[in-house]
Amino acid sequence: MTLSPYNLPTTLFRYIWAVSWQHQIALVGLTVIAFLLEIVPLELQRRVVNNLVKERPFHIVIALCAAYAGAVFVQGATKLGLNVYRGWVGENATRDLRRHVIGYSKLARAAAFGADVQGIGAAMIVAEVEPIGGFVGGSLSEPLLQAGVLASVLAYIVHLDRWMAMAALGLFLPQLIFVPVMQGAINRRANARVWLLRQLGISTVESGSAVGQEGSADAKRIDRVLHLNMGIFKLKFSMNFFMNFCSHLQVVAALLIGGWMVHTDQLEVGGVVAFISAVGRLNDPWGDLVNYFRDLSLTQVKFGLIADRINESLATPGVRNVEDRGVVA
Template sequence: MNIAEMVQHDPNLAAPAARSAPVFSGATMPKTLLGFVWEVSARHQFYLSLLSVLVFVLSTAPLEVQRRIVNDAFKGGDYVAIIWLALIYLGLALGEGLLKLVMNIYRAWVGEVSVLSLRMTVHRLIHGLPEELSSAEALGVETSMMLSESEPIGGFVGVYVSEPMMQGGILISVFSYMIYLQPLMALVAFVVFCPQIVFVPLIQRAINRRVARRIKTLREVSMSMIADPAGVGVLGRAQEDRIGQVFGFNMGIYKLKFSMNFFMNILHHSGTALVLGIGGWFVVRGQTEIGTVVAFVSGLTKINDPWGDLVNWFRDLTVTETKYRLIANAIQMLADAKLGAGREPADIVE
């Protein structure tokens, strides 16, 4: 049973997700990923943004509470006050966690509605083609777009706005707090992260090139599976070559991705070592408190995690834009073929 029949036969599926998922024609299909996000989820992106603001506002407060607990403990402070601070810390962490839970479930729903929108669009265009144009090539492209290409594009829609807003907000708020505590140590932490601004985009562009070539090759694999199910003769040997190419593209992507993660981890640990060294020197000289150093180390972790998430978001954004451009072009060509514009379905793979 195809997606359209499932929606017709199952009212639970049709409401509310299917009603919330727009189905595009070739003329109305957004040309860019940003346009698609706006069309399928503009209102939901606003609500997700509000949740993101609440999350990053709550993310910095535990650092100050932690600093006060450590300082009170070392100075022989009031134990009752320490207990209250610990309970406040726990409450802030619980509140932040619950907000993230709600936001993640909401994101997932928005993403799944977007996947449904893409799959319904492809399905209706393919099955609206005249019989003479419903070739193995067109069916192969449909298989690839329906099963493997729609999922990551739709899934990214849920985090398109809220993820950079939340992680960027955490970075700004934590850095501001660190500057307030100790400007010199904050400057050291900032300098350590600067090299990533250079090498991350360079590596990402190399990953994007391999992703685009991998998608086109997988479409050719899908078409060949339909045109020559037995996989014999020249077509079979060509299919084996394509499978080998996909393996090569995947390994190239993994090597670049994990190398980037390695360099980012090295820089993070270098920053931690510098903060501990400088902070320890300040404590010995009586220029800062031990709680400040503890807060800085925790702050570096709070910076490293959202920075890594922002890098992942940027990587996913560029990859998803590449994927969306390919699927939008394919949908446009399907629509042109349906209208008799003179394009053969085989052109869709381009």
């Protein structure tokens, strides 16, 4: 099996399309099925509660509970298949990138490049290739799934009661302000961290890097990575705190407004229960979407660095001559 690299696409999504376009189409199909199934358990839950309150024959409740269990099983099995398929697609992309990096490292060494080549190659293999491959598996299906779940649940909430829906959406809007701001700050720190780790990889391979001026520079880089990581932790967990707080305020609004409407016979109890359950399901897909765009920004930076390094090396005359002689095989 050859390990000789070829030019990589210049952008992340061109690479994703090149290595997995057939599988991405199949993943999108599974994703649509998964998010369309999201509201079925909510509606069955509402009907179970309403039938209990109205004291209807219990065999109806048994049938609805059986349908609920079946719907949850089908939904869970669909997501299981989707996640396993994603993992397989991502691992194949990781394998492809590793072959590129190893081939690049061998060609560069044979062409008598400096120690920085080995350091960058090691950093790419250890810290950069794995998350890129993992991102490839869910690059299209993940945002589609989470956006589909959000849209489905929001539509169901509006269907239950527009006033409770307006209150919940009003409490959801602040997240559209503070989340992008905080996420942008996280992305900037994550990108700086990638660059610093590459510099550490280079200096680790170079002889004598543990002493003198270079050793002092490495110590500063390590400290800087620590400060960047702590900044990322503080921003990420603060953002999670505010998102969870807004989610609980939505539940409070549903209890207040829904409780009043039940009290005045404008809404059934099952509607309030289903609404609270639906509001609880908004937080996870929204959080997953936030994480996706954070990963997208970081992965684009990592892939761009890898593609630029490999493509520039392959364009170097010395490397091309080594490859023509068949040094790497």
